[in-house]
Amino acid sequence: MKKIAIVQSNYIPWKGYFDMIAAVDEFILYDDMQYTRRDWRNRNQIKTPQGLQWLTVPVKVKGKYHQTIFDTEIEGSEWASVHWKSLQQNYRRAPHFEEISAWLEPLYSGTYTRLSDLNRAFLESICTYLGITTVISNSSDYTLSDGKTERLADLCVQAGATEYISGPAARDYVEADVFSDRGIQLSWFDYSGYPEYPQLWGDFSHYVTILDLLFNCGKETPNFMKFIRQ
Numbered sequence: 001m002k003k004i005a006i007v008q009s010n011y012i013p014w015k016g017y018f019d020m021i022a023a024v025d026e027f028i029l030y031d032d033m034q035y036t037r038r039d040w041r042n043r044n045q046i047k048t049p050q051g052l053q054w055l056t057v058p059v060k061v062k063g064k065y066h067q068t069i070f071d072t073e074i075e076g077s078e079w080a081s082v083h084w085k086s087l088q089q090n091y092r093r094a095p096h097f098e099e100i101s102a103w104l105e106p107l108y109s110g111t112y113t114r115l116s117d118l119n120r121a122f123l124e125s126i127c128t129y130l131g132i133t134t135v136i137s138n139s140s141d142y143t144l145s146d147g148k149t150e151r152l153a154d155l156c157v158q159a160g161a162t163e164y165i166s167g168p169a170a171r172d173y174v175e176a177d178v179f180s181d182r183g184i185q186l187s188w189f190d191y192s193g194y195p196e197y198p199q200l201w202g203d204f205s206h207y208v209t210i211l212d213l214l215f216n217c218g219k220e221t222p223n224f225m226k227f228i229r230q
Contacts, residue, residue: 003164004028004161005164006152006155006166007020009030014208021134026134027135032144042072045208047199048086053090057079059075100129149178153179156179157184167191194224198216199212
């Protein structure tokens with residue numbers, strides 16, 4: 001049995017993204033898909049005393065209407081110090097800020113030219129901290145076919161999957177029979193039922209970067225997730 005998930009990379013995504021990684025045997029970054037503006041690919045939210053705030057990585061989009069996530073380039077480098085300063089200002093009082101910043105801050109000193117490489121660097125470092133050992137690969141490692149569902153199913157076949165786990169939003173377009181015809185079980189990931197955790201700054205929100213959970217809970221983070229075990 002081999003479980004596979006195929007998802008576009010996001011910038012410091014929320015806890016549910018990492019639960020999906022932990023729930024499968026191989027997680028394929030689907031960065032051959034078209035880059036979408038004002039989406040989670042290059043931004044995420046943190047909590048502040050003034051409410052939720054976006055951290056956005058500037059990317060080159062002028063005239064690049066059909067570029068893939070993999071080909072999307074980062075615009076400049078000033079954003080990195082701005083993001084880290086925002087994290088410092090808003091989380092320095094969190095119980096585990098020093099512990100997390102010891103390995104997180106150096107990531108903001110790295111040299112990145114492509115969004116996909118940046119996102120993967122952060123994903124892998126967070127997975128290492130959480131003890132997630134799932135194989136992470138790129139869709140470009142495989143041969144891509146035409147058709148939205150056919151491409152996903154063919155990726156599963158090439159990766160040797162017996163089960164494909166999809167996010168619930170894909171119910172609107174995924175054709176289940178394309179998977180069943182290939183002998184692959186199609187399952188839907190459930191993001192409901194997360195417990196609240198001690199959080200700074202007002203009303204609780206689940207829909208923030210996982211860094212919020214890490215800064216507040218450190219090694220206790222798995223207690224507030226579903227598929228990560230201590």
